[in-house]
Amino acid sequence: MYVGKTLFAQIMDFLPWKTFHRIVTRYHGDHRVRTLSCAEQFRILAFAQLTYRESLRDIEACLSAQTHKLYHMGIREPVSRSTLADANANRDWRIYAEFAHRLINQARKLYANEDLGLDLTNTVYALDSTTIDLCLSVFPWGNFRTVKAAVKLHTLLDLRGSIPSFIHVSDGKMHDVNALDLIMPEPGAIYVMDxxxxxxxxxxxxxxxxxxxxxxxxxxxxxxxxxxxxxxxxxxxxxxxxxxxxxxxxxxxxxxxxxxxxxxxxxxxxxxxxxxxxxxxxxxTICALYKSRWQVELFFKWIKQHLRIKRFYGTSENAVKTQIWIAVSVYVLVAIIKKQLNLEASLYTLLQIFSVTLFEKIPINQALLVGQYKSDNYPEYNQLNLFDY
The missing domain is CATH 3.30.1370 (Ribosomal Protein S8; Chain: A, domain 1)
Structure with missing residues (x-):
């Protein structure tokens, strides 16, 4: 019987925590903080992403039901929704944005040799944006239209592995073309845009x-x-x-x-x-390159369906950006785990497995043996087949 770490703790071990703590120190994220450090906040919101929690009350209830396992997940004590709400509103979102970019750099190195399906050695990027609609009365800072608020995710997707190499979160009014001013052009790379x-x-x-x-x-x-x-x-x-x-x-x-x-x-x-x-x-090849731009549309569709970035745990700009960047970190983390463990399962399948096994104390490799659950010790029964005549 395996009596080691929970599956959630094993997933968190893939993160470069020393880098995270250096970023927290740079932004004074834990200055005068007595409860719920930035690392614990990240773990809790990552847990919420992996298990599809819909609200702060939902997160609080789920973690309270597993109080005896929280310490083994890296959470010192049960968290109340008011404490988590304050942390989301006040901890600088740039901590999680910078950490997400560190994970992106790590993932891009792992996927650098992925086959594009084209006879190219150039790095190929797809640039696009997606709009996340918000309620204007609840999110008045998200300027978009007179009757609606929104935020935009401007994304530069590396098509080798579908890893976002650049993400900028803006209000809904920022025009797509302005994202070109934020990108540092890479010599020899190919940028595909609509x-x-x-x-x-x-x-x-x-x-x-x-x-x-x-x-x-x-x-x-x-x-x-x-x-x-x-x-x-x-x-x-x-x-x-x-x-x-x-x-x-x-x-x-x-x-x-x-x-x-x-x-x-x-x-x-x-x-x-x-x-x-x-x-x-x-x-x-030029035509095929533009066709490959569709991968960034699939990326937006995937994260909107499988991560929590359409319903937010807070209403402030800081809380929304914190949740988005931690969601991006979770996406990239799952991609890193998939590559480092040489898993054939899709990211969707991995997320489904993680969502129901996070509290289990089983080796991560055993939990991810997709399609290999059949035992060889089942007895043979001499039972007639219904469709044998």
Whole structure:
């Protein structure tokens, strides 16, 4: 019989706690704190994410039912919802944001050799944002519209392993294209974006930084053709052109030539026009790169369905950002565990297993043996099959 740590404690052991405590010290997170340190707050909110708790009362009731196991989970004493609410409102959310970025760096190293399905050695990023709707009367700080509040998650997703390399949480009014000002371009990397990010001054900043981009052209693009390359129309590529911008301001913003590819889906007949600054990659690869942008949409859908970022435990801006960053940390932590233990199960399956076994004192490898629960010691019964005639 295994009498060691609980499964939750084993999961928490994958976290770099020395790094976490250094970050807490930098932001004075535990200054004059007598109960519920930042580490305990992180553990409790991570527990809430892993077990799908919906409210502070829900968290309090669930932990109170397991009082004798709290110490083994790294929680010194039962926590009241008022204490947790105060911590969410007052502990600096930047502690958890910086810690999440440390986990992201660790996860990206683990997934650096993942296969993209494309013959590329470049790092490929997908940039997009998602809006989380809030109630304006409860979250008045979340500026969005006259009758609704919201926060936005601007995310740069590394497509090797679907790990977010950059996340910025803003109010709902921040336009997507402004996120390009917050990104440090990586030379040689490819940034895939939808046409909401078409701003030629910002795209030219990527170009002069030796980075590549793939995006969709807007319908009012003012440009002329300089050269047309031969294409195989049976692949859906209608044309592959080198163009120059004609608009007075756009020509100043982007004085170099661009690549324009017109692609028609054989199944639906829909035509898309792509813009890129890479003239070396084959045109089908450019189209496949834009198609891979869908992974960031799947990432947003996944975290909204399987993590608690649509219902919040507090109403202040600090509480909301704290919950979002700890949710991101949990997502990346599960991805790290999956890679380090060489697990074939999906992240969804791992979360489902964790949600019902966190209080169990079993080795983590044993809990994650998905599909191997059948015992070889079952006796053979000479029982007729219902469908044997």
């Amino acid at each position: 046409r909401g990010y078409v701003d030629f001054a910002r795209l030219y900043a990527l170009h002069v930084s030796s980075a590549f981009f793939v995006t969709r052209a807007k319908s009012n693009l003012d440009a002329h053709r300089q050269y047309s390359a031969s294409t195989d129309r049976s692949t859906g590529i209608i044309c592959d052109q080198t163009i120059a911008l004609d608009g007075f301001y756009t020509q100043k913003d982007y004085p170099q030539s661009l690549r324009r590819i017109r692609f028609k889906y054989p199944e639906t007949g829909k035509t898309l026009v792509f813009l890129a600054n890479n003239f070396i990659l084959p045109s089908p």
